[in-house]
Amino acid sequence: MGGKVTCTLGEVKNRADFIVYWGGNPAECHPRHFTKYTLMQKSPFLPRGRKDRTMVLVDIRETKSAKASNIFLQVRPGKDFELITLLRAMIKDQPISEAQVAETGLTIEQLQDFVSRMKAAKYGVFFFGMGLSMTRGKHMNSAALLTLAAEMNAFTKFVAMPMRGHGNVTGADVIMRWQTGYPFGISFNRGYPRYNPGEFSTVDVLVRGDTDCAFIIGADPGATMPQPAIDHLAKVPTIVLDPHVTHTSKLARVHITTAPAGISAPGTAYRMDEIPLPLRPALKSPYPSDEEVVRRIKEALLEKPDWMGERPQMLQNQI
Amino acid sequence: MSEKRYLLNPMRTAKQGVHVNVGKDGDEYIEITTTLSIHADDMAEIGVSDGDRVLVKTEFGEAEFGCQTAKVPAGMIFVPYGPPTCQLMGGSTDGTGMPTSKGWEVEIEPVGRAKPEADAE
Numbered sequence: 254m255g256g257k258v259t260c261t262l263g264e265v266k267n268r269a270d271f272i273v274y275w276g277g278n279p280a281e282c283h284p285r286h287f288t289k290y291t292l293m294q295k296s297p298f299l300p301r302g303r304k305d306r307t308m309v310l311v312d313i314r315e316t317k318s319a320k321a322s323n324i325f326l327q328v329r330p331g332k333d334f335e336l337i338t339l340l341r342a343m344i345k346d347q348p349i350s351e352a353q354v355a356e357t358g359l360t361i362e363q364l365q366d367f368v369s370r371m372k373a374a375k376y377g378v379f380f381f382g383m384g385l386s387m388t389r390g391k392h393m394n395s396a397a398l399l400t401l402a403a404e405m406n407a408f409t410k411f412v413a414m415p416m417r418g419h420g421n422v423t424g425a426d427v428i429m430r431w432q433t434g435y436p437f438g439i440s441f442n443r444g445y446p447r448y449n450p451g452e453f454s455t456v457d458v459l460v461r462g463d464t465d466c467a468f469i470i471g472a473d474p475g476a477t478m479p480q481p482a483i484d485h486l487a488k489v490p491t492i493v494l495d496p497h498v499t500h501t502s503k504l505a506r507v508h509i510t511t512a513p514a515g516i517s518a519p520g521t522a523y524r525m526d527e528i529p530l531p532l533r534p535a536l537k538s539p540y541p542s543d544e545e546v547v548r549r550i551k552e553a554l555l556e557k558p559d560w561m562g563e564r565p566q567m568l569q570n571q572i
Numbered sequence: 573m574s575e576k577r578y579l580l581n582p583m584r585t586a587k588q589g590v591h592v593n594v595g596k597d598g599d600e601y602i603e604i605t606t607t608l609s610i611h612a613d614d615m616a617e618i619g620v621s622d623g624d625r626v627l628v629k630t631e632f633g634e635a636e637f638g639c640q641t642a643k644v645p646a647g648m649i650f651v652p653y654g655p656p657t658c659q660l661m662g663g664s665t666d667g668t669g670m671p672t673s674k675g676w677e678v679e680i681e682p683v684g685r686a687k688p689e690a691d692a693e
């Protein structure tokens with residue numbers, strides 16, 4: 254687990270001749286990915302575009318993305334970690350057994366072909382999705398794939414990138430990272446940031462009932478989180494900033510309608526390769542931006558008596 | 573009721589993604605998030621056909637879905653993320669911060685024929 258060897262999508266567009274989607278279905282979830290970055294674009298290094306690129310899809314079922322791929326590898330559910338570990342062994346010519354390969358649902362010939370194609374590539378990319386990161390093994394699956402990408406650099410250029418979700422989830426991680434040093438699962442309750450996934454992460458805090466208030470900006474945990482977490486949101490005073498009526502806004506005590514970011518409110522969105530993109534509003538909105546509402550709430554809070562005796566430094570300096 | 577256990581994989585679809593922005597109040601969003609894709613042999617084994625309702629149970633909860641035959645591996649069912657899948661999800665994150673969102677073992681039992689009009693609201 255030694256970090257991420259990665260690149261920008263611009264590099265993928267110009268240079269990547271071997272593209273692997275692992276546990277993701279970009280044809281449904283990232284419909285512009287093929288055309289803008291990974292398959293269809295021509296470049297000085299890949300003048301024939303799609304014909305110069307090979308795409309491999311690794312998934313538990315034949316999704317719409319399989320139609321776009323050159324090779325589809327149907328891995329048995331929950332066996333991604335085992336498959337990646339076998340590939341790590343094979344690229345270094347370490348012995349593997351037929352029984353180990355059979356457990357993954359693939360054949361030794363498929364794996365040998367995959368390894369030889371990876372090594373023959375000039376610039377390889379692993380894009381990995383929720384099929385890898387949200388199944389059994391979770392971050393260990395992602396870490397194994399990142400390690401495989403790093404180890405492939407002994408043979409050729411190889412990088413990895415998570416297929417981040419809708420909205421600006423990458424931006425949230427990036428901002429938390431440069432402000433606190435940590436990407437998520439952060440507690441500020443001592444006045445300085447502490448990081449511990451499983452303890453301070455949102456689902457855990459809600460399921461344990463550790464919070465007596467929730468402030469939710471541009472997210473809908475009421476339609477995505479486990480039911481025990483949703484039940485706790487309904488119990489405590491929950492405040493939601495969202496342009497739409499959502500499942501979360503329906504259970505909240507307060508819903509403030511805000512302008513849709515990037516459409517009616519300016520801001521910066523981070524692409525999945527962590528490139529910041531400034532957005533100018535295309536339309537006007539009668540509603541305030543999230544930023545304005547948060548700023549006004551902060552100003553109102555600062556007028557309240559200081560319940561901690563000495564106001565925490567973070568609260569004074571942020572925003 | 574079928575004794576067999578199936579592997580439930582909540583997933584994302586383009587249509588479901590559209591409704592994140594359009595709004596989640598409409599009948600179409602409800603239809604999308606309460607329709608599961610299942611292999612024809614599994615449907616026969618459970619004793620249901622296209623459009624029939626089934627009750628899906630995990631150790632954490634249960635939710636009702638409509639069935640739709642699809643080209644998916646036998647033994648696995650797929651359904652777009654939404655409030656019904658939340659009811660099936662456990663709260664533990666195994667210390668990672670991320671609840672297990674795919675690959676749950678579930679039981680399925682039929683609850684009746686196609687959904688009546690009144691239930692759509």
